[in-house]
Every structure is written in C-alpha cells, then in structure tokens.
Amino acid sequence: MPGKYIGQTQQWLKSRVSQHRSDCNIGKNSCALVQHHKKTGHNFDFENVDILDHENRYASRLFLEMLHIKVEEKTAINFKTDAGQLSNIYVNILDRLKLAYIFMLTSRDTS
Numbered sequence: 001m002p003g004k005y006i007g008q009t010q011q012w013l014k015s016r017v018s019q020h021r022s023d024c025n026i027g028k029n030s031c032a033l034v035q036h037h038k039k040t041g042h043n044f045d046f047e048n049v050d051i052l053d054h055e056n057r058y059a060s061r062l063f064l065e066m067l068h069i070k071v072e073e074k075t076a077i078n079f080k081t082d083a084g085q086l087s088n089i090y091v092n093i094l095d096r097l098k099l100a101y102i103f104m105l106t107s108r109d110t111s
C-alpha cells in the first residue's frame with residue numbers, strides 16, 4: 001500500500017522536498033521519510049507533492065501537522081510520536097467528524 005509522509009515546513013516547498021530527496025540519497029537518518037526509505041527501499045514520488053494547508057504561525061503549523069498525521073494514520077508513514085502531543089479531545093472530535101483532507105504536505109511513495 002502506498003504510504004505518504006506529512007510534514008510542516010516554513011521553507012519554500014521545493015527546498016524542503018529536495019532536502020528530503022537528498023537525505024534519502026545519502027541515507028541521512030533524519031526523519032520518518034528517510035527511515036522508511038532505508039528500511040523498505042521504497043522511493044517517494046517527490047514530483048507529486050501536495051500543499052494541504054497554509055499557516056504562517058509555527059505553533060499552529062505543528063498543531064495542523066499533528067491533526068493531519070492523526071487523520072491519515074492508516075497510510076501515513078510518519079512516526080506515531082509525530083502526533084503524540086495531540087490532545088485526546090481533538091482525537092475524539094476528529095473521529096466524529098471524519099475530517100477530510102486539509103493537510104499541509106504529503107508525498108506518496110511509489111511502492
């Protein structure tokens with residue numbers, strides 16, 4: 001099943017994506033995306049990245065990132081701890097609303 005990686009960034013999208021790409025190439029063990037690549041050999045489709053949301057405030061981006069990871073937990077290859085700070089209040093709301101796709105950045109792998 002294709003996995004996706006969700007991550008917030010304040011950088012230009014292209015810069016962040018090429019960072020992930022080069023981290024994969026040199027095997028730098030920095031994030032869940034790189035570790036997934038190292039462990040499984042799956043390659044991410046870095047040409048097809050979606051911008052899921054825009055938010056200038058860092059704390060709000062972190063919150064949105066956790067929401068998106070939580071909603072996408074079935075397919076997201078993010079570490080479970082990436083959404084670990086999310087209060088159960090929000091988790092319950094999300095479960096009820098079955099919130100759709102408001103994510104910031106995803107990258108599907110091509111496996």
Ligand SMILES: [Zn+2]
Binds near residue numbers: 001002109
């Ligand atoms: Zn994969």
